[in-house]
Amino acid sequence: MSDSRQINCDSVVLRSELLKELGGLPEISVSNQEWMYMLEEETRNSLSIEGIFTSEQNLQAVLSGRKSAPEVLNYYRTAESVYDQALQYYREEDFRLDTALVRHIHSSLFKEVTDRRGEFRHGAIRIQGAQVQPPDRDIDQYVRVYLELCRSSLKKQPLLAALARSHILFESIHPFDDGNGRVGRILLNYLAISGGCPPIVIKGITAEERTSYYRALEAADTGFHSGFPAPEVAELEMRLEQGNFGPIEALLCSGLLPRLDRLIAIAFERQSALQPLREVAEHFAVKEATLRKWIERGKLIALKRDNKLLSHPRLYLSDD
Incomplete structure (x- = not known):
């Protein structure tokens, strides 16, 4: 299924609730191929955004110890550990976000x-190449305000809106001398998993993908192009909301929904067999072409296997 399909991002809530009903996010382990694939895909894309390119073959060589590439191995292992922590907190209905976590990442x-x-x-x-002007002092305090605004946004706003704002604010503050993009994307996914969603892949392997990401950042961080206000919640929130979050929310949505749909289909398959589209079409008394349109529009969740789409009537997402 195409990552570019036009889907209302509000459906993330509906999908995350369905995944929870089906057992929620699976355990992060080497025996879980879905998690391993997600971690590998994210590692390659996130590092590519920062100019560290690695092929699938090179990544496998690094993970198996046949090749040395500390930054590549560190990203994969950090993501695996931090996401496992987020998953355990989510299952315990706990939420932790502090300066120690940011420094640890x-x-x-x-x-x-x-x-x-x-x-x-x-x-x-x-x-380089950005118009935002990060603060030049009191970085500890800015990070503390960032953390406070993250907690507040997650309570007040839809998940994608909160994730977009947290990511933009962190990248605008740019608290480290290097690696802010990597830290910010892992923090983004820590928050996503804490909300019951799988990690988001922000595409970055091609020049076009990286440009789309940079433009989305620039559209949303306009409130900080003239500099930073004092590290106070009200001031930072006011400046943050001056940005256009449409592009970054759409980008996050396209990086989340394919993964979310795949996990839902796999979780459903543990309870009931998925069906060929022909059988699902017969159930709804429509043509297969209609089902394909439903899939493109996000109304029907499907799993592609051996070049064939599989689904089930219960994976139809009603507008009601």
Whole structure:
């Protein structure tokens, strides 16, 4: 199924609730191929955004120990560990987000790469090619306000809207000398998993994909193009809301829904057999072409296997 299909992002709530009914997110383990695939896909795309390119074959060589690439291995292992932590908190109906987590993510990402891992920067920094002007002092305080706004957004706004705002604010603050994109994307997915969703893949392997991401960031961080206000919740929130979050929310939506749909279909399959589209079409008394349109519009969840689409009448998402 195409990642570019036009789907109302509000359906994320409906889908996450359906996944929860079917047993929720699966355990993160080497025996779970879906998680391993998601982690590998994210590792390659997220690193590519920062100019660290690795093929599927090279990634496998790094993970098996046949090739050394600390930044690649660190990303995969950090994501695996942090996401497992988020999943356990979600299952315990707990939520934890603090400065220690932010520092830990950076420290893990830069193991054997730099001695300054986990340390917030001191002084000004410029983001190449970006108009946003990060703060040049009080970085600890800005991060604390970021964390407070994250918690507030997750309570007040739909998940994708909250995730988009948290990501934009973190990247605008740019608290580390290096690796802010990697830290920010892992934090983004920590929050997504804490909300019962699988990690989001922000595509970045092609130049076109990276450009789409950069443009989405720039559209949303306009409130910080002239500099940063004092590290106070009300001030930062007001500046943050000056941005256009449509592009980044759409990008996050396209990076989440294919994964969410696949996990739903696999979870459903553990309870009932998926059916060929022909049988599903007979149930609804429509043509297969109609079902394909439903799938494109996000009304019917389907799983592609051996080049064939499988679904079930119970995977139809009603507008009611």
